[in-house]
Amino acid sequence: MISLGANTFTPTTPVWVVGTYDHEGRPNVMTVAWGGICCSKPPCVYVSLRKATYTYGNLLERKAFTISFPSEEYVKEADYFGIVSGRDIDKFSTTKLTPVKSDLVDAPYVKEFPMILECRVIKIVEIGLHTEFIGEIIDSKAQEGVLDENKMPDVKKMKPIVWGLTNMSYLKVGEPIGKSFSIGKQVAVEKSTHDN
Amino acid sequence: MISLGANTFTPTTPVWVVGTYDHEGRPNVMTVAWGGICCSKPPCVYVSLRKATYTYGNLLERKAFTISFPSEEYVKEADYFGIVSGRDIDKFSTTKLTPVKSDLVDAPYVKEFPMILECRVIKIVEIGLHTEFIGEIIDSKAQEGVLDENKMPDVKKMKPIVWGLTNMSYLKVGEPIGKSFSIGKQVAVEKSTHDN
Numbered sequence: 388m389i390s391l392g393a394n395t396f397t398p399t400t401p402v403w404v405v406g407t408y409d410h411e412g413r414p415n416v417m418t419v420a421w422g423g424i425c426c427s428k429p430p431c432v433y434v435s436l437r438k439a440t441y442t443y444g445n446l447l448e449r450k451a452f453t454i455s456f457p458s459e460e461y462v463k464e465a466d467y468f469g470i471v472s473g474r475d476i477d478k479f480s481t482t483k484l485t486p487v488k489s490d491l492v493d494a495p496y497v498k499e500f501p502m503i504l505e506c507r508v509i510k511i512v513e514i515g516l517h518t519e520f521i522g523e524i525i526d527s528k529a530q531e532g533v534l535d536e537n538k539m540p541d542v543k544k545m546k547p548i549v550w551g552l553t554n555m556s557y558l559k560v561g562e563p564i565g566k567s568f569s570i571g572k573q574v575a576v577e578k579s580t581h582d583n
Numbered sequence: 584m585i586s587l588g589a590n591t592f593t594p595t596t597p598v599w600v601v602g603t604y605d606h607e608g609r610p611n612v613m614t615v616a617w618g619g620i621c622c623s624k625p626p627c628v629y630v631s632l633r634k635a636t637y638t639y640g641n642l643l644e645r646k647a648f649t650i651s652f653p654s655e656e657y658v659k660e661a662d663y664f665g666i667v668s669g670r671d672i673d674k675f676s677t678t679k680l681t682p683v684k685s686d687l688v689d690a691p692y693v694k695e696f697p698m699i700l701e702c703r704v705i706k707i708v709e710i711g712l713h714t715e716f717i718g719e720i721i722d723s724k725a726q727e728g729v730l731d732e733n734k735m736p737d738v739k740k741m742k743p744i745v746w747g748l749t750n751m752s753y754l755k756v757g758e759p760i761g762k763s764f765s766i767g768k769q770v771a772v773e774k775s776t777h778d779n
Binding site: 388389390391392393394395396397398399400401403420421422423424425426427428429430431432433435437454456459462463464465466467468469470471481482487498502503504510512514515516517519521523524525526527528529530531534535538539540541542543545547548549550551552553554555556557558559560561562563564565566567568569570571572573574575 | 584585586587588589590591592593594595596597599616617618619620621622623624625626627628629631650652655658659660661662663664665666667677678683694698699700706708710711712713715717719720721722723724725726727730731734735736737738739741743744745746747748749750751752753754755756757758759760761762763764765766767768769770771
């Protein structure tokens with residue numbers, strides 16, 4: 388193994404669009420890579436933000452956010468949302484995407500994206516350059532067209548993107564290669580066969 | 584948008600293998616989906632664990648962990664690491680994978696996986712069913728064979744996997760579809776062209 392230093396290297400990260408209202412009620416969106424699910428009960432998700440971002444102030448004030456998950460076709464918009472600041476620019480207007488006011492939390496989401504989460508901030512954790520905002524997930528919503536026959540969001544239909552930060556590229560999500568809590572059982576079988 | 588309830592639905596999650604030593608110094612690994620980078624300076628990563636897991640106790644005691652990122656060829660082993668408990672089973676022995684003792688932190692990593700992080704726990708956040716362990720990344724390491732010409736880990740060579748939890752499937756990572764902090768600039772160009 389080659390040492391690469393104290394870096395935030397993971398093979399892929401999320402590409403998540405965080406929706407908030409500012410003090411004047413204007414909808415804003417910002418793309419983050421530092422985010423993830425952090426608890427199952429209550430269902431919670433976090434995003435980590437620098438204090439310098441416009442979204443940071445919005446979150447402190449409104450204590451609510453959404454996460455909209457972009458599909459492949461919106462990769463340009465997702466990148467753009469991470470380049471410019473909502474202080475200067477109305478990002479919905481420039482991208483011609485549509486803010487929808489959540490019925491459940493005080494934040495807007497992106498109508499055109501296939502799946503979203505609506506969250507209330509329940510904990511704020513100071514770490515260093517970034518502050519972690521932990522939100523309880525009040526509801527998850529998906530476009531009808533991305534649901535499978537079990538009414539579950541189908542990853543192949545959502546066409547999500549991930550970020551390969553070590554190569555500074557967005558990537559598609561590819562083919563399924565195994566069922567979870569299932570394919571691993573072969574390890575035990577192979578072991579016992581080998582032991583016989 | 585169709586309401587799907589208060590669920591931890593994201594299109595994809597990490598498939599990360601957390602390495603720890605137990606109280607007797609035995610190496611253990613556990614696969615988690617609740618994990619992510621949460622700060623750039625200091626570089627920090629978290630994993631969220633249920634108190635019932637063996638890794639939870641190891642982390643409380645040792646205050647150190649590694650994350651090993653599996654490649655496609657180890658999808659079975661990664662799933663297996665999330666199915667069985669280190670209380671009962673020596674997971675390295677059953678999978679014939681190799682624990683390597685980190686020189687920097689009190690935890691083992693998986694030799695066969697293409698990239699790893701070595702971390703010291705700096706903060707423990709109680710949320711609910713899951714507890715978040717935030718670790719400072721002391722070093723990142725990769726196998727020489729997955730580095731690109733800039734000595735950066737190449738996502739195409741690492742062949743990472745993600746979890747599509749709404750379909751209970753592991754998925755490959757696909758083709759790059761745009762450069763970050765770059766492709767989004769087209770939005771502004773298109774806007775100004777349209778305005779002319």
